Amino acid sequence: MLTKKRHQLIxxxxxxxxxxxxxxxxxxxxxxxxxxxxxxxQLETAGHLRRVHGGATANHLQIEEPSYFEKSDQHVEEKERxxxxxxxxxxxxxxxYLDAGTTTLAIVxxxxxxxxxxxxxxxxxANTLLYHRIPTFxxxxxxxxxxxxxxxxxxxxxxxxxxxxxxxxxxxxxxxxQGFTTPDPEEALVKKTAIELAKQSYVLVDETKLDAISFxxxxxxxxxxIITTTSSEQExxxxxxxxxVNAK
Amino acid sequence: MLTKKRHQLIxxxxxxxxxxxxxxxxxxxxxxxxxxxxxxxQLETAGHLRRVHGGATANHLQIEEPSYFEKSDQHVEEKERxxxxxxxxxxxxxxxYLDAGTTTLAIVxxxxxxxxxxxxxxxxxANTLLYHRIPTFxxxxxxxxxxxxxxxxxxxxxxxxxxxxxxxxxxxxxxxxQGFTTPDPEEALVKKTAIELAKQSYVLVDETKLDAISFxxxxxxxxxxIITTTSSEQExxxxxxxxxVNAK
DNA sequence: TAAAAATCAATCAAAAACGTTCAAAATTTA
DNA sequence: TAAATTTTGAACGTTTTTGATTGATTTTTA
Numbered sequence: 414m415l416t417k418k419r420h421q422l423i424x425x426x427x428x429x430x431x432x433x434x435x436x437x438x439x440x441x442x443x444x445x446x447x448x449x450x451x452x453x454x455q456l457e458t459a460g461h462l463r464r465v466h467g468g469a470t471a472n473h474l475q476i477e478e479p480s481y482f483e484k485s486d487q488h489v490e491e492k493e494r495x496x497x498x499x500x501x502x503x504x505x506x507x508x509x510y511l512d513a514g515t516t517t518l519a520i521v522x523x524x525x526x527x528x529x530x531x532x533x534x535x536x537x538x539a540n541t542l543l544y545h546r547i548p549t550f551x552x553x554x555x556x557x558x559x560x561x562x563x564x565x566x567x568x569x570x571x572x573x574x575x576x577x578x579x580x581x582x583x584x585x586x587x588x589x590x591q592g593f594t595t596p597d598p599e600e601a602l603v604k605k606t607a608i609e610l611a612k613q614s615y616v617l618v619d620e621t622k623l624d625a626i627s628f629x630x631x632x633x634x635x636x637x638x639i640i641t642t643t644s645s646e647q648e649x650x651x652x653x654x655x656x657x658v659n660a661k
Numbered sequence: 662m663l664t665k666k667r668h669q670l671i672x673x674x675x676x677x678x679x680x681x682x683x684x685x686x687x688x689x690x691x692x693x694x695x696x697x698x699x700x701x702x703q704l705e706t707a708g709h710l711r712r713v714h715g716g717a718t719a720n721h722l723q724i725e726e727p728s729y730f731e732k733s734d735q736h737v738e739e740k741e742r743x744x745x746x747x748x749x750x751x752x753x754x755x756x757x758y759l760d761a762g763t764t765t766l767a768i769v770x771x772x773x774x775x776x777x778x779x780x781x782x783x784x785x786x787a788n789t790l791l792y793h794r795i796p797t798f799x800x801x802x803x804x805x806x807x808x809x810x811x812x813x814x815x816x817x818x819x820x821x822x823x824x825x826x827x828x829x830x831x832x833x834x835x836x837x838x839q840g841f842t843t844p845d846p847e848e849a850l851v852k853k854t855a856i857e858l859a860k861q862s863y864v865l866v867d868e869t870k871l872d873a874i875s876f877x878x879x880x881x882x883x884x885x886x887i888i889t890t891t892s893s894e895q896e897x898x899x900x901x902x903x904x905x906v907n908a909k
Numbered sequence: 910t911a912a913a914a915a916t917c918a919a920t921c922a923a924a925a926a927c928g929t930t931c932a933a934a935a936t937t938t939a
Numbered sequence: 940t941a942a943a944t945t946t947t948g949a950a951c952g953t954t955t956t957t958g959a960t961t962g963a964t965t966t967t968t969a
Contacts, residue, residue, distance in 0.1 A: 432666045445947070446948085447928095448947060448948070451946090466956070467663045467925080467926065470665050489706065515706060536708075536784065537709070537720065540721055541708070543804060549803075550801070550804065551802065551811055553800045553802070554799065555797075556787060556796075556798065558794065567822065571801040574818070683916080692957080693959080694916090694958080698917080698918080699956090702918095714964095
């Protein structure tokens with residue numbers, strides 16, 4: 414079977430099934446496992462699908478699905494340390510903004526004893542805050558499927574009525590010259606607004622985000638303190654541009 | 662079964678049942694208990710559900726509402742009929758407001774095929790709409806613990822930028838002279854605002870709410886059509902004041 | 910309240926899937 | 940047709956996922 418034909422068949426299977434196993438593709442095409450692996454790799458770099466362990470899934474024209482595809486197990490310890498360091502910065506009486514993201518989500522359990530008010534644009538955060546009985550305001554706006562966050566122009570407008578003592582933000586890229594970046598422009602707008610409205614902002618990132626650049630610019634490094642866990646070389650490098658808290 | 666498929670299945674179960682037992686997931690997926698445990702903790706850290714002893718719950722489950730578990734089948738059927746009647750009124754292209762409440766929640770599954778945009782002030786609604794991939798905007802505001810709704814002055818302000826073709830509202834009291842009423846003044850404000858902003862409003866109530874009066878007045882009966890299931894005498898009585906749809 | 914049962918997190922070895930390499934086969938080019 | 944190039948499938952060491960087992964914890968039962 415021709416390469417082109419195989420690729421077509423794989424995409425057809427995915428259009429129908431959303432998730433398809435390696436084994437099934439091998440059966441249907443009659444090609445070897447190695448060949449299918451190559452096919453999947455190619456189709457992935459071309460942006461036509463997303464590989465997962467054991468097969469592939471449809472790629473619904475979405476740039477990213479971090480909340481789903483993030484290896485939530487992988488950096489869990491790192492995240493926990495970062496979250497604890499962040500929580501330590503929060504004091505009674507503060508008005509706190511918590512951005513969408515798994516790291517910010519990890520902060521919530523540490524907030525239970527504190528007398529604070531939280532504002533968030535994240536549905537999972539809102540649910541968790543509710544569960545921990547922390548007074549919460551939710552920013553209105555368009556509900557984005559992949560991250561379960563409220564984003565866009567309306568979200569920005571909704572935020573402008575608040576002011577925060579501190580803001581904690583997730584981020585996809587942190588780079589010396591390109592600053593803080595994230596894939597979705599509408600999400601970038603919300604993050605940027607949060608930074609504008611907060612007396613002090615913190616960006617929470619694991620090591621893999623350092624030196625990375627994503628599509629939309631949020632702000633320059635000077636705009637926020639970085640909380641991360643990384644080598645002392647990296648820490649020294651970024652300390653030239655802004656304050657860095659190493660939660661190692 | 663692939664990891665992603667399992668995750669999808671788990672979320673599907675939760676979208677339908679709100680609570681799901683370990684045992685059931687194991688059966689449905691054919692995977693081992695260990696694997697499901699891992700799945701659940703991954704989905705939890707990603708913010709998609711909440712683990713509980715013996716299984717998992719949708720992360721928007723009412724935390725303490727005894728009535729939740731004692732919902733009679735009869736009531737469920739009534740709600741289902743009301744929800745279906747409401748859904749039939751929604752056409753492609755409409756902008757729809759869905760108020761917080763279990764009856765409005767029951768509408769969502771019927772919306773999947775329709776090309777509409779929904780605005781809501783309810784966290785459970787937002788989660789469910791997200792799951793059904795219906796374009797959704799969430800009204801900002803203060804998160805009320807008991808109903809998981811966004812209420813208060815900020816919520817009203819956040820709503821004023823929208824206009825709706827139709828609004829569907831839950832209500833605690835419906836009375837010929839006292840009109841529509843609900844216990845919480847801040848929630849009443851939101852409902853009232855929704856009615857103001859909608860070309861046409863519908864109040865969804867089961868029979869027990871008729872002739873009842875609650876603390877805060879929302880509007881007079883003329884302001885909205887009532888969708889309910891009740892006797893023809895009651896229907897005739899309320900038809901003197903406003904339009905009544907009997908979903909019996 | 911204490912014992913029994915069920916469920917849990919943590920651990921570990923087996924199984925499955927992975928990427929890489931390389932030689933054979935197929936295809937293209939000269 | 941012969942040489943060069945590309946594609947393929949098998950082999951192999953590595954990584955990821957999985958299910959069974961353990962002892963701890965929680966819930967239920969007596």
